[in-house]
Amino acid sequence: MTDTANDALDPADMREQYRTTELSAADLAPEPIAQFTRWFKETAENPAIHEPNAMIVSTATPGGRPSSRTVLLKHYDRAGFVFFTNYDSRKGAELAGNPYASLLFPWHPLARQIIVTGRAERVGRDETVAYFRTRPHGSQLGAWASRQSSVIASRAELLARYEELAARYPEGTQVPVPPEWGGVRVVPDAVEFWQGHENRLHDRLRYVRENGEDGENGETWRVERLAP
Ligand SMILES: Cc1cc2nc3c(=O)[nH]c(=O)nc-3n(C[C@H](O)[C@H](O)[C@H](O)COP(=O)(O)O)c2cc1C
Numbered sequence: 001m002t003d004t005a006n007d008a009l010d011p012a013d014m015r016e017q018y019r020t021t022e023l024s025a026a027d028l029a030p031e032p033i034a035q036f037t038r039w040f041k042e043t044a045e046n047p048a049i050h051e052p053n054a055m056i057v058s059t060a061t062p063g064g065r066p067s068s069r070t071v072l073l074k075h076y077d078r079a080g081f082v083f084f085t086n087y088d089s090r091k092g093a094e095l096a097g098n099p100y101a102s103l104l105f106p107w108h109p110l111a112r113q114i115i116v117t118g119r120a121e122r123v124g125r126d127e128t129v130a131y132f133r134t135r136p137h138g139s140q141l142g143a144w145a146s147r148q149s150s151v152i153a154s155r156a157e158l159l160a161r162y163e164e165l166a167a168r169y170p171e172g173t174q175v176p177v178p179p180e181w182g183g184v185r186v187v188p189d190a191v192e193f194w195q196g197h198e199n200r201l202h203d204r205l206r207y208v209r210e211n212g213e214d215g216e217n218g219e220t221w222r223v224e225r226l227a228p
Contacts, residue, residue, distance in 0.1 A: 111196030
């Protein structure tokens with residue numbers, strides 16, 4: 001039986017009034033990574049937010065067709081925001097042809113979101129290997145078992161491949177890093193901090209990089225306020 005219009009939930013009736021404190025440019029850290037650190041800490045301390053490091057990564061084909069998915073942030077610093085994935089996946093292929101990405105942190109219980117846009121690059125192989133070694137044995141096997149984003153016949157096929165790998169690399173043995181698996185760093189050129197308020201009078205403050213993408217020392221950011 002299908003839902004009728006009457007018993008289906010109507011998203012048009014769903015409305016939240018955000019009761020939050022204002023965000024002004026004077027409150028912001030001098031650069032976006034320090035500001036991200038402040039908000040990330042507050043988010044991680046809030047029990048209402050499950051997986052505060054979950055973010056939506058959007059990529060696009062060279063022709064401009066976008067796609068999105070959730071991934072986990074695994075590292076960040078002044079160089080950028082890093083996640084790990086399969087380079088042969090849809091996102092990997094799109095980034096190979098068009099190396100720009102958007103990252104969105106949807107922290108709804110705090111009426112906050114952060115949006116990072118910038119150029120995406122592969123992290124060094126040593127960084128990938130170091131992170132892979134920290135993953136549980138089962139996740140290391142999982143990275144081999146799944147040719148991410150390819151069409152498969154059944155779940156049984158995936159499990160059979162996993163069992164085969166578990167027999168080849170039992171617990172306690174070193175699982176090699178799959179060549180097509182690794183980190184992606186998004187080097188921000190803009191970072192927007194969004195704080196929701198009553199009556200849709202939200203704060204949106206965006207850091208925009210002024211001196212290109214390189215040069216730690218020459219890094220300067222302009223902050224601009226956007227209409228909500
Ligand atoms: C909470 C959550 C965390 C995830 N973390 C990752 C991750 O860190 N890396 C990853 O490759 N996929 C992760 N996934 C799976 C992706 O959303 C996606 O299904 C997969 O990467 C294939 O995406 P693609 O076909 O668009 O490339 C996660 C999914 C969820 C819901």
